[in-house]
Amino acid sequence: MDRVDRNILAELQIDGRLSVTDLAERVGLSLSPCHRRVKALEDSGIIREYRARLEPAKLGLNFSAIVFVTLKEGDKRAVKEFEEAVKEIPNILMAQRLFGDPDYLLQIVTRDLSAFQELYDEQLSGLPSVRRLVSTLVMKTIIHDRPLPL
Numbered sequence: 119m120d121r122v123d124r125n126i127l128a129e130l131q132i133d134g135r136l137s138v139t140d141l142a143e144r145v146g147l148s149l150s151p152c153h154r155r156v157k158a159l160e161d162s163g164i165i166r167e168y169r170a171r172l173e174p175a176k177l178g179l180n181f182s183a184i185v186f187v188t189l190k191e192g193d194k195r196a197v198k199e200f201e202e203a204v205k206e207i208p209n210i211l212m213a214q215r216l217f218g219d220p221d222y223l224l225q226i227v228t229r230d231l232s233a234f235q236e237l238y239d240e241q242l243s244g245l246p247s248v249r250r251l252v253s254t255l256v257m258k259t260i261i262h263d264r265p266l267p268l
Contacts, residue, residue, distance in 0.1 A: 119164075122147065124268040126155055127164070131265035134168045171263055179227040181234050182256035186220035189247045196247040203245050209237055220252065 125145040129136060136144070142152035159165045174180070189196055197215075204213045204224065212225040224242075228234040242251055 123155060123159060126152070126159065128265065128268050130156075130165065131268075174227050178229050181228045181230050182259070183226045183228075183234055184254050184256065185224040185226055185238075185242060186252040186254075187222040187224060187245070187248060188220045188250040188252075189222075190249040191247055192221065199246040200248070207237075207241055220250075 122145055126141065129141055129144050138153050138156065139149060141156070142149050145152065147155070156165070174182070187200075189200060200222070201213070201215075204210055204222075209226050209228055210224050211227055212223075214223045215221065216223055226234065226237070228237055238251070238253070242248075
């Protein structure tokens with residue numbers, strides 16, 4: 119990957135809806151070489167997908183929490199069952215497995231505090247192999263979906 123590929127990626131991170139014509143102009147290429155490079159970046163898996171980023175508050179999702187999860191067991195079966203169950207809860211925007219304690223970090227959005235409590239009581243606390251859940255409420259988001267440093 120060279121400087122031109124990095125420039126293409128930087129531009130697409132800012133605006134994934136750029137036409138190839140506009141993208142080519144921004145990175146100083148003609149249309150065909152730009153298109154070939156974008157296709158190669160897609161085929162290699164560097165560009166994973168294109169999607170719209172939505173504003174949660176404008177969709178009524180005004181509450182955000184981080185939940186730290188510690189499992190009872192750390193064996194392969196327990197980890198797999200927990201991770202499969204987490205994938206089924208749409209309010210979990212991000213789930214990361216961590217080294218050490220706790221075992222997982224979950225980023226969650228809901229309408230409000232009572233919706234979070236319901237999610238916590240009915241779904242999160244019933245996840246397989248959970249020993250402990252520790253929640254913290256998000257006061258303010260400072261950085262969200264920052265483009266990768268290229």
